[in-house]
Amino acid sequence: MRFSIWLGTEQTWEEIVTSAEHASGTGWGGIWLADHFMPNGARSSVPRLEAWTTAAALAARVDRVRVGVLVTGNTYRHPAVLAKMAATVDRISYGRLVLGLGAGWQENEHEAYGIELPAVGKRLARLDEACQVIRLLLSQERSNFEGTFYQLVDAPCEPKPVQRPLPLLIGGGGERTTMRIAARYADEWNCWGLPELMAHKSEVLERHCLEIGRDPASIMRSAQALVLMSDDAQQLKKWRSEDSAAPRIIGAPSEVADVIGRYSEIGISEFVVSDHSLGRDANEKRDNMDRFFTEVVIPLQNRSGS
DSSP states (O other): OEEEEEOOTTSOHHHHHHHHHHHHHTTOOEEEEOOOSSOTTSOOOOOOOOHHHHHHHHHHHOOSSEEEETTEEGGGSOHHHHHHHHHHHHHHTTSOEEEEEEOOOOHHHHHHHTOOOOOHHHHHHHHHHHHHHHHHHHHOSSEEEEOSSOEEEEEOOOSOOSSSSOOEEEEOOOTTTHHHHHHHHOSEEEEEOOHHHHHHHHHHHHHHHHHHTOOGGGSEEEEEOEEEEOSOHHHHHHHHHSOOSSOEEEEOHHHHHHHHHHHHHTTOOEEEEEGGGSOSSHHHHHHHHHHHIIIIIHHHHHHHTO
């Protein structure tokens, strides 16, 4: 199982690059960024770096690890432009980019910047077409496409990415449509969830794959949940008493390791740790990155003999 770190873009560039370099040097497998311009549910003046330009800078600055945006909002960029961006960043990274893509959802960003946010059905239809556009441009010398939302006319995308194919990750857990799109186009699929939910979602993905005649094993699967780890019983009790919309793994290191181990057992091959739950500042976050790796990842690797 690969372990990756999700770095919040509300940090300074100096904090992000220092944490990314630290991750690269201490065994982490990937660095992810979120494609958001502001916090959800409020207009905020909190500074926030743009994800794709930050990813390009990290691709040039940090070696070894995979780099990606988890996930790109399809509503924010035309998929032909996104394909060009992705090919360029993959070149900059010498073949380490993952192109994460989702339908887009955060209402206040669309309202603040005057970006159209269609109804869910239309967003998903656009996502389906966007996957086709990106696949064509990254694989064909010239591409033509006549869709409801996007059109290509003898369109080039050169230079091509280093990776052929460039990994396309579809993010989302919508069982009727999003996961069907993932079954059709994705090299990788990602969803928030604890192991029990992820086991169910994986079964849904497999059903969609079988319906279209695709081998489910050809899609890599990743998951994330907030990790809250402590040896302090009072702190653990406090965390457990709090309401949270996001799935959370709460416990002492051995308890966290048990939960993470269940992801591996159900076929999840990458677990993503958000640094939002790792501390209040960059130094504390890096300390907790190290503790997670030392007290959770290494014991898990020793259990499996890897």
